[in-house]
Amino acid sequence: MLELPAIPIHLADLEQAGTVTNFLSIIIAAALANNVVLVQFLGVSSLFAYSDRLQSAIEVALLSFFVLFVAALINLLLFRFLLAPLNLEYLKLLCFVSISSGISGLSIHWIKQRFPLSLRRQKLAFYLIGGNSAVIGVALINTVSGLGIVESAAYSLGAALGFALLLIAFAALRQRLDTTEVPTPFRGAAIHLVSAGIIAMCFLGFAGPV
């Protein structure tokens, strides 16, 4: 079995969790202190790829919130009730990948039919969300964290929430950065990375709550 990742997740402290407030604190911890994107670096590429326009960022955020949560949930159940009992753990990566890309493909299809979203580059959206390392990463963390099923679900919800909120706020920040006079070498990717670093600094500050 995999050990806990090198990045501190503090989930070990949560094993005694059992009450409603503890679910709440798992969600908050996953959304802020252990933000999947900026503290564990899962799905950073999608963060930078999708935050260029606020409107599309909001759409992608809602979509990836849904996909992240549902895929993590299904992957969790699959792992706990099918793969683990049958000793097929080595197949988990293949299963996770196919399930999450299937879910995102279906959800994009469903959404395209019902809402005329202005999602640009829908193909890219598909595999950036489907192959998003945040989706697979949360599923993998759920297999190794040693939490109960309900707690893992809460963790997935928190992670999805953290990803979506971060994406929206970061897109707004980038929109502001676009209007400022950043020195030429820093314009574009460099200043976005530095800003993300400063944001990560204050997310780290939340580490320790719960």
Next chain:
Amino acid sequence: MSNLEYQANQGASLWQNNPVLVQLLGLSPVLAVSNTVVNGLGLGVATAIVFILSCVTASLARKYISYTWRFVWYLLIMASYTTILEFLMRAYYFPLYQELGIYVPLICCNFAILIRMEIQSSMLNWKLTARDSALVAAGFLLAIVLLATLREFVATGSVLNDWQLLLATPWLPEVNQSATTGSVIFSFANLQPAALILLGLIVAAKNMLDSRFGFGSTAEKETVKPVTRARVTGSL
């Protein structure tokens, strides 16, 4: 992409079109495991192996992959190779594998690979694909090692601590392989924010070098021009 264009373009993936520094793809492993050079090198090489193998496989199988479901196929190819690699690492490089943690299986959703498969492997034959993917993987490795060197040096004042982790287990049965903590000078560089900030600085330095020495500059042109204050200069 024609063969000629490809020839002209080779080498670009290493620097001008570096997957990490320019396209910001596959950032998660770069940022997460670049705290030491050993980790960065380990994951970089692992990624490069999966990279080349996946691209070549996709190129060989390009006639059998249906267009609509190609991303699922690509992801499955990558996931298979990653799973194999994971098992190999667990067998021979267990301490390093433990250090890298969750980021080894996560190679399977590295966008740098995925996008390269989409662009190149679906068009080119396997030889060209192998060369191209090797170059892109080298670019990836370059970025991760650069960042890791910087971070480790700032944090501890030296590089390549725990180098023995890079040696495979069968040849080094006696050496204590658990990571040792070196003396820490500026611990901030070990933290996650430092990875982002330092990578940002590296990208900026790259932009500056490009514009200074005129490698196909990727830095955007000055778009903001201050409006000068117009004045009435007529006399009374």
Next chain:
Amino acid sequence: MTIVDRLLGFKRNPRVHKIPGGIKPPAFKASSLRSRIMPTPIPRKLIMPLLQHQGVAACPVVAVGDRVLKYQLLAEARGTSSVALHAPTSASIVEISNTLVANGSAELQLCILLEPDGADVAVEITPIPDYRALSHLQLLELVTAAGICGMGGAGFPLAEKLRLSIDKGVELLIINAAECEPYISADEALIRERAELVVAGSKILQSICLASRCIIAIADDKTAAITALVNALQNSSIELVQVRAKYSIGGEKQLIQAVTGVEVPVGKLPSDIGVLMQNVGTAYAVYEAIVEGRPCISRITTVTGSPLITPKNFETLIGTPVSFLFDLCGIDKSAHTGSIMGGSLMGIALPSTKVPVVKTTNCLIATCAEEFPPAAPEQACIRCGFCATACPVSLLPQQLYAFARSREQDQLIDYGLFDCIECGACAYVCPSQIPLVQYYRASKAEIHEHRAQQLQSAHWQTRFQYHQYRLKEQKDEARERKSSRIETQAAKTSNGHFSRVRAREEIADAVARVKARKSKFISSSNIDQEKKD
């Protein structure tokens, strides 16, 4: 004004609504109000621009060398959005040429230059002491003939505004006496000295536009004027409303909001919500035009500024050069650094003091270095938000500024650039000395230009597409013709005789097909266009 007073004032005027934003620059009205309104002597030269208002320039009806009498028509209105021009005194016409005027740009304008003979001989005019004898359309006719435009500064032709209001049916006439610019005191002086006449003018306006209510709105710091108005309004149906004195309350939309609590919806005119607003000066001009029968040849103008020895309000002839008025007040030439026409906040810097007073000139300021220092260097915006607090239309000037600098036109429109009334309150309070209004004007111009270009390119694109289509069509037709010829030949050879009727039918069929295809193309390209939009 103390807080207690303000509270009492609030109680007295429950109708007054709070409006956002606004600034309170220090007032400089007292010095010009010290003396009474003074009629100016006739200057040696008069410059009459043909365009003194918003809209279309008037068309001269006199020629060089003619001698004109006072009140005689110099130029007639060209269409509805234009106003007539009358001779302010008896004079001879020296020249009709392009001359420097105050219009915000360095552009010259066509003017009639008069040389007064000093005799001041007038043509016959017909006073109408009782306006009730005439119908509202007759009155409108008279007002149109008098050549009046809005006297508040914007200068919208009065007749057109009235006609629009009659068409749409307004309920409320608001007479704007909320002069809020710090230097201007023309309206206040007018009300102080001629309140009855202003009220009479307002009544005429009310009967022309058929409004059921009339309100005179005045800023609450003009105590003497309020007293005069209260006296004049005894036993009158016209109401007096005191609004809080702050800058930009005098703007049309802002005053409507303060008095009625209703906002003029974007893209609509006040008449669309049943309100007509006119300036006090306009009401007075209407009184003169109807009751005294005099066309608009003079107006009240504040001439002020610290280099002037005795600032005062003049009843000045239209066309009088600015320097003549400054000399009348006595000017300290060494302290004089520049001149402003209009208020210090919305006015324009004059390129020269040779320019004439026009119908919209409510104020002339001679500036000195202490009061109007040269603009300080522009610094970075620190997003302090003072501008947003000052903005009377609740815009976010700091965001607009950022978008204007980075030329993000979609964002500019989204953040309401075209709702900006350019009152300048934001630039007045800006601690970074950023000329915000200048940025907005430049951006507006840029967006207009961009839109025009887009239209143009869309036009050329459709032309090109149609061209391509036509070429293809010609080719098809040629092919068709060829094949039909072969067919007919084949038919001829097989049947042995040529059917003229069938051939004609075939030709008609082909033409119909082509037409159908053409119409299909046009409709599909229209659909494409709509999709793009």
Next chain:
Amino acid sequence: MQSLAACSPLQHSRLTIGRIMLLVVVACIPGISMATWFFGYGLIINIGLAICVALALEAAILTIRQKNVRLHLADNSALVTAVLFGIAIPPGCPWWIVVIGIFFAIVVAKHIYGGLGQNPFNPAMCGYLLLLLSFPLEMASWYLPSGSLLEQQSFNPLSWSGLQQSMLLSMPFLAVDSISMHASIDGLAMATPLAEFNMAGKSALLAAQESGLSIFARTSGTGWELVNIGYLLGGLFLLYRRIISWHIPLSLIVTVGLLAMFFYAPGSSAAYGTPYLHLFGSATMIGAFFIATDPVSAATTNKGKIVYGIVIGCAIYAIRVWGSYLDSIALAVLFGNFCAPALDHFCRPRIYGHGRSKELGS
């Protein structure tokens, strides 16, 4: 002749950035003097050092960026950054800590973004946070010159020897004999009562609070009320001069107060500290009036400012009570800075004539 601006308005209010920034520094004076009275000269040395380094760095970078150095230095923004930074870091920390922090603040957090007005994050707090993450130990210990001697020998930190010791603490290389220096820094005061509260367990400080220590006592743990009152006065001065608007400080203070009240009441053990402790026993006041209100990085719309204050208030309370870092103002403010662009976007005011349609006479 002199010329007027080409475009209206031709008149200006004469308020400049330099003046605003100077007023902010002036408003800090009561709080700083209180803190100096409490902690000795260390704070003044910090601030002075920070100002020197900041101005020098600012001038150097402006030169590199080919800007008008004199004009941009005159906006006093580097001065404000340095003063706020100097207040935030503990007195008695070595000089190189100040230099590293200021370097990060001025170079990375400000000039990489393009200088004054462009930075989305508060530079002083970025510098402080870097230090907090890099040197947690140094940042948590507020040395008091011979603090342990306070009660026994009526030692006065404001005396000549206090100054000497403060200097030695900041610049250890000044000491000829290293042993004598170590002997003099045995006093260790906690950053805030809250810090002690966090470290010493839940009830130790509470007991001290409720046993009625005088707020004027210059022992560790109390006296912070006075410092906070100083900053409160400065903040009220800024409000009076309309340099800052009431939205952010009010919503922040009310949020922290309400949260403290809500969580204080139900637990009989009073585990989370009293509202009084949260408002006056920590850096809340300087955060609310001086740091969160930094116009460049805060939200700018009025509604946005209120939400911004609430976000920061919640973050302050959460980090303090459940977090592992001692003082949370910097973290919370940077988190608020991060949210500010989104808040501004979603809290735009309704523009005149848009939306609401009200009929005349209704």
